[in-house]
Amino acid sequence: xxxxxxxxxxxxxxxxxxxxxxxxxxxxxxxxxxxxxxxxxxxxxxxxxxxxxxxxxxxxxxxxxxxxxxxxxxxxxxxxxxxxxxxxxxxxxxxxxxxxxxxxxxxxxxxxxxxxxxxxxxxxxxxxxxxxxxxxxxxxxxxxxxxxxxxxxxxxxxxxxxxxxxxxxxxxxxxxxxxxxxxxxxxxxxxxxxxxxxxxxxxxxxxxxxxxxxxxxxxxxxxxxxxxxxxxxxxxxx
Amino acid sequence: xxxxxxxxxxxxxxxxxxxxxxxxxxxxxxxxxxxxxxxxxxxxxxxxxxxxxxxxxxxxxxxxxxxxxxxxxxxxxxxxxxxxxxxxxxxxxxxxxxxxxxxxxxxxxxxxxxxxxxxxxxxxxxxxxxxxxxxxxxxxxxxxxxxxxxxxxxxxxxxxxxxxxxxxxxxxxxxxxxxxxxxxxxxxxxxxxxxxxxxxxxxxxxxxxxxxxxxxxxxxxxxxxxxxxxxxxxxxxxxxxxxxxx
Numbered sequence: 001x002x003x004x005x006x007x008x009x010x011x012x013x014x015x016x017x018x019x020x021x022x023x024x025x026x027x028x029x030x031x032x033x034x035x036x037x038x039x040x041x042x043x044x045x046x047x048x049x050x051x052x053x054x055x056x057x058x059x060x061x062x063x064x065x066x067x068x069x070x071x072x073x074x075x076x077x078x079x080x081x082x083x084x085x086x087x088x089x090x091x092x093x094x095x096x097x098x099x100x101x102x103x104x105x106x107x108x109x110x111x112x113x114x115x116x117x118x119x120x121x122x123x124x125x126x127x128x129x130x131x132x133x134x135x136x137x138x139x140x141x142x143x144x145x146x147x148x149x150x151x152x153x154x155x156x157x158x159x160x161x162x163x164x165x166x167x168x169x170x171x172x173x174x175x176x177x178x179x180x181x182x183x184x185x186x187x188x189x190x191x192x193x194x195x196x197x198x199x200x201x202x203x204x205x206x207x208x209x210x211x212x213x214x215x216x217x218x219x220x221x222x223x224x225x226x227x228x229x230x231x232x233x234x235x236x237x238x
Numbered sequence: 239x240x241x242x243x244x245x246x247x248x249x250x251x252x253x254x255x256x257x258x259x260x261x262x263x264x265x266x267x268x269x270x271x272x273x274x275x276x277x278x279x280x281x282x283x284x285x286x287x288x289x290x291x292x293x294x295x296x297x298x299x300x301x302x303x304x305x306x307x308x309x310x311x312x313x314x315x316x317x318x319x320x321x322x323x324x325x326x327x328x329x330x331x332x333x334x335x336x337x338x339x340x341x342x343x344x345x346x347x348x349x350x351x352x353x354x355x356x357x358x359x360x361x362x363x364x365x366x367x368x369x370x371x372x373x374x375x376x377x378x379x380x381x382x383x384x385x386x387x388x389x390x391x392x393x394x395x396x397x398x399x400x401x402x403x404x405x406x407x408x409x410x411x412x413x414x415x416x417x418x419x420x421x422x423x424x425x426x427x428x429x430x431x432x433x434x435x436x437x438x439x440x441x442x443x444x445x446x447x448x449x450x451x452x453x454x455x456x457x458x459x460x461x462x463x464x465x466x467x468x469x470x471x472x473x474x475x476x477x478x479x480x481x482x483x484x
Contacts, residue, residue, distance in 0.1 A: 062338040069301045070355040071327035230305040233264050236298065236333075 006092055007099060010039060013164075014104045024166065029195060033107045036100035037191040038163030041121070041183070043096055044089030044129040045154055051085040051133045052150040055140055064141075065236040074141075074226040075134065075219035082133035090126050097194060108194045117193025120204040124186035124211040131214030138218070138225035141235070162187050182211035253312075254279045254407045254436020255300065255329075260309035262295055262460075269295045270460040273309070277436040279406065282429055284447040285440045286475075287457035288483040293440045296457070297333070297409045300438070302326045314406045327357060329407040330400045338396070341385035345376055345395050348384055349402060356403040363402070370398035374424060389416040397425055401432075408432070411440045426450050444479065448472040458482035 016022075017032035024034035055078070058064040068074050097118075100106040110118075132153065140146020158164055160178045167178045178184050185207035192198040229235040255277040262270040270292045277283045285293050298304040299311060302322055311318040314328035339348050346367050353363030371380045374394040379387065387395065393416045400408055414422050429437060429450050441447060447454055448470070456464040456478055463482055466475065 061341075062333065063340065065303050066331075066333065066338045066352070067355070069303055069326055069329075069331060070352075071323045071357060072355065073323070227305075230303060233262070233295070233298070233304045235303045 002092060003095065006043065006096055007103070010036070010096055010099055010104060013039060030107070032100075032104070033195060034166075034191070035164050036097060036104075036106050036108060037121075037194055038158075038161070038187050040093040040096035040100070041125045041187050041190060042158060042161070042163050043092045044086050044125055045157060046092075047085035047087075047089035048082070048129050048133045048136065049150050049154060051082045052136050052140060052146045054081065054085075055137055056147050059140065059144075062236060068226060068235060073223070075222040078134055078137045078222050079130060079215070079219060082130045082137070086126050086129045086133065089129065090122050093122060093125075109197045110194060111197075113197035114193040117189050117197075117199040117204065120199075120208060121186045121190030121193060124182055124189065124204075124207040127208075127211035127215055128182040128186060131211070131218035134215075134218035134222050138221040141222070142225035142228050157183065160184070180210070182207060182214060185210060252279050253277075254281075254314060255438060256310075256312040257296070257300075258310045258312075260296070260299060260306045260311060262292075262299065262304065262307050268460055270299075270306075273457070273460070273462055275455055275462060275465075277407070277438050279436050280433050281452045282437045282439060282450050284451040284454045285438060285457055286442070286444070286447060286454055286479055288479070290459075291457045291482075292460040293457055294333075294411055297331065297411050297438070297440060300407075300409050301329055301331045328405055329409060330356065330403060330405040331408070332396045332400045332410040332413040339384040339392065342383055344381045345384055345387065345391075346371060346380040348395070349399055352399050353402045356405070358403055366402050367398075370401055373428070374398050374421065390418055390421060393417050394421050394424075397428065401428060405435070407436045407438075409438045409440075412442070413439070414441065414443055414446060422446070444472055444475045447475060456482055 013035050014032050017030060017035070020031070022031035023029065024031050055064065058067065067077055097108065097110060101108040101110050136146050136150050136153065139149050160174065160181065161183045162178065167175050167184060170178060185203065189200070189204050189207050192200060226235070253276055257276070258274050260270055260273045261268070273296065275283070285296065287293055295304060299306050300313065302318060302325055313325040316324040316328060318325045340351065343351070349367035349370065350363045353366055354360065358366065371377050374397060376391060376394055376398070379391060384392065384395065393413065397413050400410060414425055417425065426446060426449060439451070452468040454466040454470060454475065455462055456466070464478060466478065
Protein backbone atom coordinates (compact mmCIF):
# COMPACT_ATOMS: atom_id res chain seq x y z
CA UNK A 1 0.00 0.00 0.00
CA UNK A 2 2.88 2.35 0.82
CA UNK A 3 4.51 1.68 -2.54
CA UNK A 4 1.25 2.23 -4.42
CA UNK A 5 0.63 5.50 -2.56
CA UNK A 6 4.17 6.57 -3.23
CA UNK A 7 3.87 5.92 -6.96
CA UNK A 8 0.58 7.82 -7.06
CA UNK A 9 2.23 10.79 -5.37
CA UNK A 10 5.13 10.81 -7.82
CA UNK A 11 2.86 10.36 -10.84
CA UNK A 12 0.82 13.39 -9.75
CA UNK A 13 3.84 15.63 -10.11
CA UNK A 14 4.86 13.85 -13.30
CA UNK A 15 1.55 14.69 -14.94
CA UNK A 16 1.45 18.24 -13.57
CA UNK A 17 4.90 18.86 -15.03
CA UNK A 18 3.91 17.25 -18.30
CA UNK A 19 0.69 19.26 -18.55
CA UNK A 20 2.19 22.62 -17.62
CA UNK A 21 5.56 22.13 -19.28
CA UNK A 22 7.00 23.90 -16.24
CA UNK A 23 10.72 24.29 -15.81
CA UNK A 24 12.79 25.18 -12.76
CA UNK A 25 16.12 26.81 -11.94
CA UNK A 26 15.70 29.51 -14.59
CA UNK A 27 14.69 26.94 -17.19
CA UNK A 28 17.76 24.74 -16.77
CA UNK A 29 15.88 21.79 -15.29
CA UNK A 30 12.43 20.39 -15.95
CA UNK A 31 10.08 20.79 -13.00
CA UNK A 32 9.54 17.07 -12.42
CA UNK A 33 13.25 16.34 -12.07
CA UNK A 34 13.53 19.34 -9.73
CA UNK A 35 10.64 18.14 -7.57
CA UNK A 36 11.52 14.44 -7.25
CA UNK A 37 14.26 14.89 -4.61
CA UNK A 38 11.84 17.02 -2.56
CA UNK A 39 9.05 14.46 -2.93
CA UNK A 40 11.51 11.77 -1.83
CA UNK A 41 12.72 13.58 1.28
CA UNK A 42 9.20 14.58 2.30
CA UNK A 43 8.23 10.89 2.37
CA UNK A 44 9.91 10.83 5.75
CA UNK A 45 7.29 13.26 6.97
CA UNK A 46 4.80 10.41 6.84
CA UNK A 47 7.03 8.62 9.33
CA UNK A 48 6.52 11.53 11.72
CA UNK A 49 2.77 11.41 11.23
CA UNK A 50 2.65 7.66 11.85
CA UNK A 51 4.88 7.96 14.90
CA UNK A 52 2.69 10.68 16.44
CA UNK A 53 -0.53 8.83 15.58
CA UNK A 54 0.86 5.73 17.25
CA UNK A 55 1.88 7.72 20.33
CA UNK A 56 -1.58 9.27 20.45
CA UNK A 57 -3.14 5.80 20.50
CA UNK A 58 -0.71 4.69 23.22
CA UNK A 59 -1.60 7.71 25.30
CA UNK A 60 -5.33 7.02 24.93
CA UNK A 61 -4.94 3.35 25.79
CA UNK A 62 -2.73 3.88 28.84
CA UNK A 63 0.22 2.13 27.26
CA UNK A 64 2.25 5.34 27.24
CA UNK A 65 2.07 5.65 31.01
CA UNK A 66 3.37 2.09 31.35
CA UNK A 67 6.19 2.85 28.94
CA UNK A 68 7.22 5.83 31.06
CA UNK A 69 7.06 3.68 34.20
CA UNK A 70 9.96 1.67 32.74
CA UNK A 71 13.58 2.51 33.67
CA UNK A 72 14.48 3.88 30.20
CA UNK A 73 14.53 7.62 29.69
CA UNK A 74 11.32 8.85 28.02
CA UNK A 75 13.30 10.72 25.34
CA UNK A 76 15.12 7.50 24.43
CA UNK A 77 11.84 5.63 24.07
CA UNK A 78 10.26 8.37 21.97
CA UNK A 79 13.35 8.79 19.77
CA UNK A 80 13.58 5.04 19.23
CA UNK A 81 9.96 4.86 18.18
CA UNK A 82 10.37 7.83 15.80
CA UNK A 83 13.64 6.47 14.38
CA UNK A 84 11.96 3.30 13.11
CA UNK A 85 9.22 5.19 11.27
CA UNK A 86 11.55 7.83 9.85
CA UNK A 87 14.10 5.25 8.67
CA UNK A 88 11.27 3.45 6.97
CA UNK A 89 10.48 6.79 5.32
CA UNK A 90 14.14 7.13 4.28
CA UNK A 91 13.97 3.76 2.56
CA UNK A 92 10.83 4.88 0.73
CA UNK A 93 12.65 8.11 -0.21
CA UNK A 94 15.19 6.00 -2.08
CA UNK A 95 12.31 4.14 -3.75
CA UNK A 96 10.85 7.50 -4.86
CA UNK A 97 14.15 8.54 -6.41
CA UNK A 98 14.48 5.21 -8.18
CA UNK A 99 10.87 5.35 -9.41
CA UNK A 100 11.35 8.96 -10.56
CA UNK A 101 14.42 7.95 -12.54
CA UNK A 102 13.52 4.51 -13.93
CA UNK A 103 9.72 4.54 -14.14
CA UNK A 104 8.96 8.17 -14.86
CA UNK A 105 12.16 9.02 -16.72
CA UNK A 106 13.34 11.99 -14.67
CA UNK A 107 16.83 13.13 -15.57
CA UNK A 108 18.48 12.18 -12.28
CA UNK A 109 21.97 10.95 -11.56
CA UNK A 110 21.72 8.02 -9.18
CA UNK A 111 25.10 6.47 -9.84
CA UNK A 112 28.20 6.57 -7.62
CA UNK A 113 28.91 10.25 -8.30
CA UNK A 114 25.69 11.18 -6.52
CA UNK A 115 26.07 8.85 -3.57
CA UNK A 116 28.02 11.14 -1.24
CA UNK A 117 25.52 13.99 -1.47
CA UNK A 118 22.56 11.61 -1.47
CA UNK A 119 23.71 9.83 1.69
CA UNK A 120 24.48 13.10 3.53
CA UNK A 121 21.14 14.56 2.44
CA UNK A 122 19.20 11.51 3.59
CA UNK A 123 21.04 11.35 6.92
CA UNK A 124 20.47 15.04 7.58
CA UNK A 125 16.79 14.71 6.67
CA UNK A 126 16.43 11.63 8.90
CA UNK A 127 17.93 13.45 11.87
CA UNK A 128 15.70 16.46 11.26
CA UNK A 129 12.51 14.39 11.07
CA UNK A 130 13.40 12.37 14.18
CA UNK A 131 13.91 15.67 16.02
CA UNK A 132 10.63 16.99 14.64
CA UNK A 133 8.86 13.84 15.76
CA UNK A 134 10.37 14.19 19.25
CA UNK A 135 9.30 17.82 19.52
CA UNK A 136 5.78 17.01 18.33
CA UNK A 137 5.66 14.11 20.80
CA UNK A 138 6.57 16.59 23.54
CA UNK A 139 3.58 18.73 22.59
CA UNK A 140 1.38 15.62 22.54
CA UNK A 141 2.52 14.54 25.99
CA UNK A 142 2.28 18.00 27.53
CA UNK A 143 -0.79 19.45 25.83
CA UNK A 144 -2.49 16.49 24.06
CA UNK A 145 -2.39 18.35 20.70
CA UNK A 146 0.31 16.38 18.91
CA UNK A 147 -1.76 15.02 16.06
CA UNK A 148 -3.16 18.41 14.94
CA UNK A 149 0.35 19.86 15.18
CA UNK A 150 1.82 17.04 13.10
CA UNK A 151 -0.89 17.56 10.49
CA UNK A 152 -0.21 21.30 10.43
CA UNK A 153 3.52 20.74 10.02
CA UNK A 154 2.68 18.39 7.18
CA UNK A 155 1.08 21.33 5.39
CA UNK A 156 3.74 23.92 6.27
CA UNK A 157 6.91 21.95 5.51
CA UNK A 158 6.33 21.54 1.76
CA UNK A 159 5.98 25.32 1.50
CA UNK A 160 9.05 26.36 3.49
CA UNK A 161 11.45 23.53 2.72
CA UNK A 162 12.06 24.11 -0.99
CA UNK A 163 10.76 20.62 -1.68
CA UNK A 164 8.59 21.48 -4.69
CA UNK A 165 9.90 24.91 -5.63
CA UNK A 166 13.01 26.92 -4.90
CA UNK A 167 12.95 29.02 -1.73
CA UNK A 168 13.82 32.00 -3.96
CA UNK A 169 10.11 32.15 -4.73
CA UNK A 170 9.32 32.93 -1.10
CA UNK A 171 9.14 36.46 0.38
CA UNK A 172 12.61 37.66 1.38
CA UNK A 173 12.09 37.52 5.16
CA UNK A 174 10.77 33.99 5.04
CA UNK A 175 13.50 32.94 2.62
CA UNK A 176 16.25 33.94 5.06
CA UNK A 177 14.63 31.81 7.75
CA UNK A 178 13.98 28.75 5.59
CA UNK A 179 17.50 28.72 4.22
CA UNK A 180 18.88 27.73 7.59
CA UNK A 181 16.23 25.09 8.31
CA UNK A 182 18.04 21.72 8.28
CA UNK A 183 15.33 20.21 6.09
CA UNK A 184 15.86 22.84 3.38
CA UNK A 185 19.60 22.24 3.54
CA UNK A 186 19.10 18.47 3.32
CA UNK A 187 16.84 18.80 0.26
CA UNK A 188 19.32 21.17 -1.41
CA UNK A 189 22.22 18.78 -0.82
CA UNK A 190 20.21 15.84 -2.18
CA UNK A 191 18.99 17.84 -5.16
CA UNK A 192 22.51 19.00 -6.06
CA UNK A 193 23.69 15.40 -5.88
CA UNK A 194 21.01 13.81 -8.06
CA UNK A 195 20.53 16.64 -10.55
CA UNK A 196 24.14 17.50 -11.22
CA UNK A 197 26.24 14.98 -9.26
CA UNK A 198 27.54 17.98 -7.33
CA UNK A 199 28.78 17.59 -3.75
CA UNK A 200 29.43 20.72 -1.72
CA UNK A 201 31.43 19.84 1.38
CA UNK A 202 30.57 23.02 3.26
CA UNK A 203 26.84 22.93 2.66
CA UNK A 204 26.69 19.19 3.35
CA UNK A 205 28.56 19.42 6.64
CA UNK A 206 26.47 22.38 7.71
CA UNK A 207 23.26 20.47 6.91
CA UNK A 208 24.50 17.51 8.93
CA UNK A 209 25.58 19.66 11.86
CA UNK A 210 22.35 21.67 11.93
CA UNK A 211 20.24 18.52 11.81
CA UNK A 212 22.38 16.81 14.48
CA UNK A 213 21.93 19.71 16.87
CA UNK A 214 18.16 19.34 16.61
CA UNK A 215 18.28 15.88 18.21
CA UNK A 216 19.49 16.74 21.74
CA UNK A 217 17.28 19.83 21.78
CA UNK A 218 14.22 17.78 20.86
CA UNK A 219 15.07 15.09 23.42
CA UNK A 220 15.33 17.75 26.09
CA UNK A 221 11.88 19.02 25.07
CA UNK A 222 10.47 15.51 25.53
CA UNK A 223 12.02 15.27 29.02
CA UNK A 224 10.54 18.68 29.91
CA UNK A 225 7.13 17.60 28.66
CA UNK A 226 7.21 14.36 30.66
CA UNK A 227 8.43 16.19 33.76
CA UNK A 228 5.52 18.63 33.43
CA UNK A 229 3.01 15.84 32.95
CA UNK A 230 4.34 13.98 35.98
CA UNK A 231 4.01 17.11 38.07
CA UNK A 232 0.45 17.77 36.87
CA UNK A 233 -0.49 14.08 37.00
CA UNK A 234 -1.62 14.09 33.36
CA UNK A 235 0.67 11.37 32.01
CA UNK A 236 -2.07 8.80 32.29
CA UNK A 237 -4.77 11.13 31.04
CA UNK A 238 -5.97 11.65 27.53
CA UNK B 239 30.71 0.87 55.61
CA UNK B 240 28.02 3.07 54.19
CA UNK B 241 29.13 6.27 52.50
CA UNK B 242 27.19 9.50 52.21
CA UNK B 243 26.05 8.66 48.71
CA UNK B 244 24.85 5.19 49.51
CA UNK B 245 21.23 4.86 48.52
CA UNK B 246 20.70 2.64 51.54
CA UNK B 247 21.70 5.41 53.94
CA UNK B 248 19.11 5.52 56.67
CA UNK B 249 17.15 2.70 55.09
CA UNK B 250 17.15 -0.89 56.07
CA UNK B 251 17.54 -2.97 52.90
CA UNK B 252 14.71 -5.09 54.32
CA UNK B 253 12.28 -2.22 53.71
CA UNK B 254 11.06 -2.46 50.14
CA UNK B 255 8.96 0.66 50.04
CA UNK B 256 8.77 3.72 52.26
CA UNK B 257 6.65 6.82 51.90
CA UNK B 258 7.30 9.65 54.34
CA UNK B 259 4.88 12.55 54.66
CA UNK B 260 3.91 12.44 50.99
CA UNK B 261 1.46 15.07 49.78
CA UNK B 262 0.03 15.80 46.37
CA UNK B 263 -2.36 18.40 45.05
CA UNK B 264 -3.92 18.57 41.62
CA UNK B 265 -4.72 22.24 41.06
CA UNK B 266 -6.36 23.17 44.38
CA UNK B 267 -7.56 19.66 45.23
CA UNK B 268 -5.50 17.91 47.91
CA UNK B 269 -5.42 14.30 46.77
CA UNK B 270 -2.87 13.07 49.31
CA UNK B 271 -2.01 14.74 52.61
CA UNK B 272 0.95 13.76 54.71
CA UNK B 273 0.78 10.05 53.87
CA UNK B 274 3.38 7.81 55.47
CA UNK B 275 3.56 4.08 55.11
CA UNK B 276 6.12 1.36 54.57
CA UNK B 277 6.11 -2.13 53.12
CA UNK B 278 8.86 -4.51 54.16
CA UNK B 279 10.23 -7.24 51.92
CA UNK B 280 7.99 -10.28 52.25
CA UNK B 281 4.97 -8.19 53.27
CA UNK B 282 1.70 -7.86 51.42
CA UNK B 283 0.10 -4.60 52.47
CA UNK B 284 -3.42 -3.87 51.30
CA UNK B 285 -4.44 -0.31 50.69
CA UNK B 286 -8.18 0.10 50.98
CA UNK B 287 -10.47 3.08 50.97
CA UNK B 288 -13.46 4.65 49.28
CA UNK B 289 -13.38 5.82 45.68
CA UNK B 290 -11.42 9.04 45.29
CA UNK B 291 -9.38 8.55 48.46
CA UNK B 292 -6.06 8.83 46.61
CA UNK B 293 -5.07 5.17 46.33
CA UNK B 294 -4.32 5.18 42.60
CA UNK B 295 -2.46 8.49 42.89
CA UNK B 296 -0.31 6.95 45.60
CA UNK B 297 0.53 4.01 43.34
CA UNK B 298 1.34 6.35 40.48
CA UNK B 299 3.73 8.26 42.73
CA UNK B 300 5.48 5.00 43.59
CA UNK B 301 5.89 3.92 39.96
CA UNK B 302 7.11 7.38 39.04
CA UNK B 303 4.38 8.65 36.71
CA UNK B 304 3.23 11.31 39.19
CA UNK B 305 5.67 13.51 41.12
CA UNK B 306 4.84 14.17 44.79
CA UNK B 307 4.65 17.80 45.89
CA UNK B 308 6.41 17.04 49.17
CA UNK B 309 7.67 14.16 51.19
CA UNK B 310 10.00 11.35 50.26
CA UNK B 311 9.56 8.02 48.54
CA UNK B 312 12.14 5.27 48.75
CA UNK B 313 11.81 2.09 46.71
CA UNK B 314 14.30 -0.72 47.36
CA UNK B 315 16.46 1.88 49.07
CA UNK B 316 16.46 4.34 46.16
CA UNK B 317 15.17 7.88 46.61
CA UNK B 318 12.66 8.64 43.89
CA UNK B 319 13.92 12.21 43.48
CA UNK B 320 17.62 11.34 43.29
CA UNK B 321 17.47 7.98 41.53
CA UNK B 322 14.21 7.94 39.53
CA UNK B 323 15.42 5.43 36.93
CA UNK B 324 16.57 3.01 39.66
CA UNK B 325 13.20 3.35 41.36
CA UNK B 326 11.38 2.57 38.11
CA UNK B 327 13.66 -0.40 37.61
CA UNK B 328 12.78 -1.71 41.07
CA UNK B 329 9.01 -1.65 40.87
CA UNK B 330 6.51 -3.32 38.57
CA UNK B 331 2.81 -2.66 38.52
CA UNK B 332 -0.70 -3.50 37.55
CA UNK B 333 -2.52 -0.24 36.98
CA UNK B 334 -5.98 -1.61 37.29
CA UNK B 335 -7.51 -1.48 33.86
CA UNK B 336 -7.24 -3.86 30.98
CA UNK B 337 -5.73 -1.29 28.67
CA UNK B 338 -2.05 -0.56 28.29
CA UNK B 339 -1.38 -3.16 25.61
CA UNK B 340 -0.34 -3.31 22.01
CA UNK B 341 -3.61 -4.67 20.71
CA UNK B 342 -2.26 -6.05 17.46
CA UNK B 343 0.50 -8.01 19.15
CA UNK B 344 -0.08 -11.38 20.75
CA UNK B 345 -0.14 -11.83 24.50
CA UNK B 346 3.28 -13.48 24.33
CA UNK B 347 4.79 -10.71 22.23
CA UNK B 348 3.39 -8.10 24.59
CA UNK B 349 4.96 -9.81 27.59
CA UNK B 350 8.29 -10.17 25.81
CA UNK B 351 8.23 -6.49 24.83
CA UNK B 352 7.51 -5.29 28.36
CA UNK B 353 10.03 -7.74 29.78
CA UNK B 354 12.71 -6.35 27.46
CA UNK B 355 11.67 -2.83 28.44
CA UNK B 356 12.35 -3.78 32.05
CA UNK B 357 15.84 -4.93 31.21
CA UNK B 358 15.38 -8.66 30.71
CA UNK B 359 17.41 -10.31 27.97
CA UNK B 360 15.54 -11.68 24.93
CA UNK B 361 15.83 -15.25 26.14
CA UNK B 362 14.85 -14.42 29.75
CA UNK B 363 11.90 -12.36 28.58
CA UNK B 364 10.69 -15.21 26.36
CA UNK B 365 11.23 -17.86 29.05
CA UNK B 366 9.50 -15.82 31.73
CA UNK B 367 6.66 -14.94 29.38
CA UNK B 368 6.05 -18.61 28.59
CA UNK B 369 6.22 -19.49 32.29
CA UNK B 370 3.64 -16.92 33.37
CA UNK B 371 1.38 -17.57 30.42
CA UNK B 372 1.32 -21.20 31.49
CA UNK B 373 0.86 -20.26 35.15
CA UNK B 374 -2.12 -18.02 34.48
CA UNK B 375 -3.80 -20.34 32.00
CA UNK B 376 -3.05 -18.27 28.92
CA UNK B 377 -0.78 -20.68 27.04
CA UNK B 378 -3.44 -21.59 24.52
CA UNK B 379 -4.10 -17.91 23.81
CA UNK B 380 -0.44 -16.91 23.82
CA UNK B 381 -0.29 -16.27 20.09
CA UNK B 382 -3.69 -14.60 19.89
CA UNK B 383 -3.82 -10.82 19.56
CA UNK B 384 -4.49 -9.05 22.85
CA UNK B 385 -7.32 -7.21 21.11
CA UNK B 386 -9.14 -10.54 20.96
CA UNK B 387 -8.71 -11.29 24.68
CA UNK B 388 -11.59 -11.02 27.10
CA UNK B 389 -11.45 -8.61 30.06
CA UNK B 390 -10.51 -11.43 32.41
CA UNK B 391 -7.75 -12.65 30.10
CA UNK B 392 -6.27 -9.16 29.91
CA UNK B 393 -6.48 -8.98 33.69
CA UNK B 394 -4.48 -12.20 33.99
CA UNK B 395 -2.01 -10.98 31.39
CA UNK B 396 -1.54 -7.77 33.40
CA UNK B 397 -0.65 -9.79 36.49
CA UNK B 398 1.74 -11.90 34.41
CA UNK B 399 3.39 -8.69 33.20
CA UNK B 400 3.83 -7.43 36.75
CA UNK B 401 5.40 -10.72 37.88
CA UNK B 402 7.57 -11.09 34.79
CA UNK B 403 10.77 -9.45 35.97
CA UNK B 404 12.45 -9.83 39.33
CA UNK B 405 11.54 -6.40 40.67
CA UNK B 406 11.69 -6.34 44.47
CA UNK B 407 8.57 -4.19 44.77
CA UNK B 408 5.20 -4.79 43.13
CA UNK B 409 2.23 -2.43 43.28
CA UNK B 410 -1.15 -3.65 42.13
CA UNK B 411 -4.25 -1.55 41.55
CA UNK B 412 -7.41 -3.67 41.52
CA UNK B 413 -5.66 -6.64 39.89
CA UNK B 414 -8.57 -9.04 40.43
CA UNK B 415 -11.15 -6.93 38.61
CA UNK B 416 -12.76 -9.15 35.99
CA UNK B 417 -11.03 -12.33 37.16
CA UNK B 418 -12.98 -15.55 37.64
CA UNK B 419 -12.67 -17.39 40.98
CA UNK B 420 -10.03 -19.76 39.59
CA UNK B 421 -7.85 -16.90 38.39
CA UNK B 422 -8.44 -15.15 41.71
CA UNK B 423 -7.04 -18.16 43.56
CA UNK B 424 -4.04 -18.32 41.22
CA UNK B 425 -3.38 -14.66 41.92
CA UNK B 426 -3.53 -15.17 45.68
CA UNK B 427 -1.15 -18.13 45.37
CA UNK B 428 1.26 -15.95 43.38
CA UNK B 429 1.25 -13.30 46.06
CA UNK B 430 1.79 -15.90 48.75
CA UNK B 431 4.71 -17.31 46.78
CA UNK B 432 6.33 -13.89 46.34
CA UNK B 433 7.79 -13.88 49.84
CA UNK B 434 10.96 -12.17 48.57
CA UNK B 435 9.12 -9.07 47.41
CA UNK B 436 7.34 -6.10 48.95
CA UNK B 437 3.79 -5.95 47.64
CA UNK B 438 1.34 -3.07 47.91
CA UNK B 439 -2.13 -4.08 46.84
CA UNK B 440 -5.04 -1.75 46.21
CA UNK B 441 -8.30 -3.61 46.23
CA UNK B 442 -11.96 -3.35 47.16
CA UNK B 443 -12.11 -7.13 47.60
CA UNK B 444 -12.00 -7.50 51.37
CA UNK B 445 -11.92 -11.28 51.11
CA UNK B 446 -8.54 -11.07 49.43
CA UNK B 447 -7.44 -8.53 52.01
CA UNK B 448 -8.42 -10.91 54.82
CA UNK B 449 -6.79 -13.92 53.14
CA UNK B 450 -3.47 -12.54 52.02
CA UNK B 451 -2.52 -9.29 53.72
CA UNK B 452 0.04 -8.98 56.45
CA UNK B 453 -1.37 -5.49 57.12
CA UNK B 454 -4.13 -3.25 55.85
CA UNK B 455 -3.93 0.50 55.51
CA UNK B 456 -7.12 2.53 55.30
CA UNK B 457 -6.95 5.66 53.20
CA UNK B 458 -9.68 8.28 53.20
CA UNK B 459 -9.67 11.72 51.57
CA UNK B 460 -5.92 11.46 51.08
CA UNK B 461 -5.13 10.63 54.71
CA UNK B 462 -4.07 7.38 56.32
CA UNK B 463 -6.81 6.92 58.90
CA UNK B 464 -5.97 3.47 60.23
CA UNK B 465 -3.62 0.52 60.00
CA UNK B 466 -4.98 -2.91 60.80
CA UNK B 467 -3.11 -6.16 61.39
CA UNK B 468 -3.32 -8.98 58.88
CA UNK B 469 -5.51 -11.18 61.00
CA UNK B 470 -8.28 -8.59 61.25
CA UNK B 471 -11.67 -10.16 60.83
CA UNK B 472 -13.46 -9.63 57.53
CA UNK B 473 -16.47 -8.11 59.30
CA UNK B 474 -14.26 -5.63 61.17
CA UNK B 475 -12.55 -4.66 57.93
CA UNK B 476 -15.89 -4.10 56.29
CA UNK B 477 -17.14 -1.96 59.18
CA UNK B 478 -13.98 0.15 59.15
CA UNK B 479 -14.29 0.69 55.42
CA UNK B 480 -17.94 1.66 55.72
CA UNK B 481 -17.08 4.07 58.52
CA UNK B 482 -14.50 5.93 56.44
CA UNK B 483 -16.73 5.88 53.39
CA UNK B 484 -19.59 7.56 55.23
